[in-house]
Amino acid sequence: MSIRQSLLALLSEQPRHGYELKAEFDRRTGHSWPLNIGQVYSTLERLERDGLVVRGDEDDDGRVVHSITTDGRREVQAWFANPVVLDNPPRNELAIKIAIASSMPAVDLTALVQVQRRASIATLQDYTRARRAADPDDLAWHLVIESMIHQTEAEVRWLDHCENAALRASHRARAARTARAAAAVEPQPTPPATTNPLPASQKSPR
Amino acid sequence: MSIVLELDNVTRSYGSGPTTVHALREVSLSVERGEFVAVMGPSGSGKSTLLALAGGLDQPTGGGVGVAGTELKGRTRDELARIRRRMLGFVFQDFNLVPTLTVLENVALPLELDDARTADALQQARHALERVGIAELADRGIDQVSGGQRQRVAIARAIIGDRRILLADEPTGALDTSTGDQIMALLRQLADEGVAVVMVTHEARHAGWADRVIFLRDGRLVDESRSDDPTVLLRHSNSRVPRRIFDPDVEA
Numbered sequence: 104m105s106i107r108q109s110l111l112a113l114l115s116e117q118p119r120h121g122y123e124l125k126a127e128f129d130r131r132t133g134h135s136w137p138l139n140i141g142q143v144y145s146t147l148e149r150l151e152r153d154g155l156v157v158r159g160d161e162d163d164d165g166r167v168v169h170s171i172t173t174d175g176r177r178e179v180q181a182w183f184a185n186p187v188v189l190d191n192p193p194r195n196e197l198a199i200k201i202a203i204a205s206s207m208p209a210v211d212l213t214a215l216v217q218v219q220r221r222a223s224i225a226t227l228q229d230y231t232r233a234r235r236a237a238d239p240d241d242l243a244w245h246l247v248i249e250s251m252i253h254q255t256e257a258e259v260r261w262l263d264h265c266e267n268a269a270l271r272a273s274h275r276a277r278a279a280r281t282a283r284a285a286a287a288v289e290p291q292p293t294p295p296a297t298t299n300p301l302p303a304s305q306k307s308p309r
Numbered sequence: 310m311s312i313v314l315e316l317d318n319v320t321r322s323y324g325s326g327p328t329t330v331h332a333l334r335e336v337s338l339s340v341e342r343g344e345f346v347a348v349m350g351p352s353g354s355g356k357s358t359l360l361a362l363a364g365g366l367d368q369p370t371g372g373g374v375g376v377a378g379t380e381l382k383g384r385t386r387d388e389l390a391r392i393r394r395r396m397l398g399f400v401f402q403d404f405n406l407v408p409t410l411t412v413l414e415n416v417a418l419p420l421e422l423d424d425a426r427t428a429d430a431l432q433q434a435r436h437a438l439e440r441v442g443i444a445e446l447a448d449r450g451i452d453q454v455s456g457g458q459r460q461r462v463a464i465a466r467a468i469i470g471d472r473r474i475l476l477a478d479e480p481t482g483a484l485d486t487s488t489g490d491q492i493m494a495l496l497r498q499l500a501d502e503g504v505a506v507v508m509v510t511h512e513a514r515h516a517g518w519a520d521r522v523i524f525l526r527d528g529r530l531v532d533e534s535r536s537d538d539p540t541v542l543l544r545h546s547n548s549r550v551p552r553r554i555f556d557p558d559v560e561a
């Protein structure tokens with residue numbers, strides 16, 4: 104989706120041929136998600152089919168230049184004017200794994216979280232090195248690598264949260280077990296029959 | 310490979326009997342010249358205790374600490390203070406600067422306390438300020454410089470006289486993210502110049518600058534991440550974004 108919009112945006116600046124589009128896309132996204140030329144041509148075909156670009160003539164080297172149409176320009180404007188909405192919300196493999204693990208008493212959640220935290224920190228070490236090695240004037244790459252750093256940082260913060268929440272839950276469970284055990288050895292006061300309006304069938308289990 | 314800081318099976322506990330608090334349990338750690346180590350862990354896991362023991366501000370109840378080849382055990386308070394001032398410097402979250410002194414005088418303070426000649430101390434302070442990039446602020450008062458600059462003053466004070474070990478306890482805790490990043494770049498630069506840096510942080514972003522990240526939990530060292538981990542292959546494919554691939558066939 105974003106490839107289509109990005110190529111269209113590049114064509115709104117000036118007519119370009121396929122290889123030039125690939126080179127511009129790669130350069131302006133810091134070579135983070137390089138396109139292959141086949142993707143570029145298939146995207147151009149679809150844009151042409153939808154009336155957003157038109158093919159020009161071949162130049163002396165046999166390359167076809169594509170130009171944007173008025174409808175194409177409108178679509179570029181809409182892309183920049185509107186927020187990006189991810190599939191709501193995108194499936195998060197880690198969140199699913201931790202949710203499942205937290206429901207299984209046999210799984211050591213603390214150990215699982217630490218394995219993940221270590222991997223995330225190691226990834227941050229790699230990203231930080233990559234950022235330091237980069238040309239400080241390469242704004243596109245800087246922005247992209249910072250996006251990765253922020254995401255990974257957020258993941259670590261969320262892992263801390265998972266661990267604390269699981270710890271609190273297990274403290275609560277232990278306190279509840281202790282309270283039940285204490286209640287079992289002490290004589291129960293008999294509740295007066297009239298204060299319970301619920302018929303026996305509607306009482307909560309346990 | 311030269312080790313400048315060594316914790317050997319260090320334990321620090323408070324009290325005795327059933328109420329004993331184990332702030333640190335059997336932690337071993339060697340830090341090399343020029344190495345940048347980050348210490349992470351939940352609150353109360355022993356991070357500050359580890360730094361205080363490494364710097365001789367506190368004494369272990371078990372195990373030993375070596376600084377630049379000198380065993381700290383059995384030293385008098387005065388000896389410890391002298392070793393500290395010659396070998397290592399501390400940096401804290403709240404800078405701990407003297408508000409009535411200038412930037413330059415703050416930096417020179419440890420040498421003056423160590424009976425250096427004033428002229429000599431001031432000259433070394435100027436050199437330290439150059440290394441941290443704020444030579445032009447030397448004659449300002451502390452209240453005339455920003456938070457990030459104050460932390461630079463504290464770092465200059467910590468490395469004055471070419472001290473080889475820098476111990477930093479949440480040095481970015483009072484700073485905004487981008488100022489914090491600049492302080493990380495400075496610590497990284499000092500490590501690359503040969504200073505051994507041990508930094509406590511709870512910010513993953515800042516731990517990412519370190520060569521090694523160690524994780525404490527309940528006073529124990531439970532895990533670590535090295536940026537030169539031999540079981541990890543960095544693949545860039547045709548993208549510039551590094552990707553980690555774990556290779557279990559490589560011996561760790």
Ligand SMILES: Nc1ncnc2c1ncn2[C@@H]1O[C@H](COP(=O)(O)OP(=O)(O)O)[C@@H](O)[C@H]1O
Nearest residue numbers: 323330331332351352353354355356357358359
């Ligand atoms: N002077 C002290 N007396 C008793 N307990 C202490 C003392 N100093 C630290 N502790 C305990 O040692 C543990 C580790 O503390 P600390 O090193 O400050 O943790 P961190 O810096 O990771 O938050 C904590 O449980 C703390 O309460």
Ligand SMILES: [Mg+2]
Nearest residue numbers: 356357358478
């Ligand atoms: Mg602390």
